[in-house]
Amino acid sequence: MKIGLDFDDTLADFSEMLVRLTQERFGIDLLELHRKGKPGKPQVGAERWDAMLKEMLETDLTVEMAPKDEAVEVARRLAARHELVILTARYDREMPSARRWLERYEIPTSHIIWTDRGPKAEPARGHGLTVLFDDTAKNFDDFGDHPTIPALFVGATVSPRAQEPAEHVRHHLSHWREFETLVERLESEGV
Ligand SMILES: [Mg+2]
Numbered sequence: 001m002k003i004g005l006d007f008d009d010t011l012a013d014f015s016e017m018l019v020r021l022t023q024e025r026f027g028i029d030l031l032e033l034h035r036k037g038k039p040g041k042p043q044v045g046a047e048r049w050d051a052m053l054k055e056m057l058e059t060d061l062t063v064e065m066a067p068k069d070e071a072v073e074v075a076r077r078l079a080a081r082h083e084l085v086i087l088t089a090r091y092d093r094e095m096p097s098a099r100r101w102l103e104r105y106e107i108p109t110s111h112i113i114w115t116d117r118g119p120k121a122e123p124a125r126g127h128g129l130t131v132l133f134d135d136t137a138k139n140f141d142d143f144g145d146h147p148t149i150p151a152l153f154v155g156a157t158v159s160p161r162a163q164e165p166a167e168h169v170r171h172h173l174s175h176w177r178e179f180e181t182l183v184e185r186l187e188s189e190g191v
Helices: 014-026 030-035 046-058 071-079 092-104 121-126 176-188
Strands: 002-005 083-088 111-114 131-134 149-153 171-173
Touching: 014 030, 014 046, 046 092, 071 083, 071 176, 083 092, 092 111, 131 176, 149 176, 171 176
Parallel strands: 002 083, 002 131, 083 111, 131 149, 149 171
Antiparallel strands: none
């Protein structure tokens, strides 16, 4: 089957680096802020915040992002039996660094698709994805009547607001191994 994978906070630990750099560069504890329901951007200052995000997405900082726990191991195992399709909302200019990350961790992919911050439903349909693993609940809002099964990676993103997955998002997974189990189940059911 064709398996769709988001990149940031699904394969690569964007949030871990965001929390670390916010502390190192500005002395601000992002997790503490989020516990109070406050976003980081106003505290850091919009200009400095946006510059940091741009650097994280467009430079080798992306390559230095740690993989999510067991993401690389599970993705390689899945790739032995299935096609892996990266489906990210990154901009074009943010793709060279993402490609370098995928090369660094030797994750075999059949396609790499980026939406320039656009919705993922159409490319997921167009590429015939059986399932999409993604940490952002709102990416699945328009997957209600859709051939691709949404699999939400819960707890992978740091955010001041709780995510509110739509009712049709039935698979809430907190670890890559759980995603592997889901894929195995879909395979055994002949999906
Ligand atoms: Mg993501």
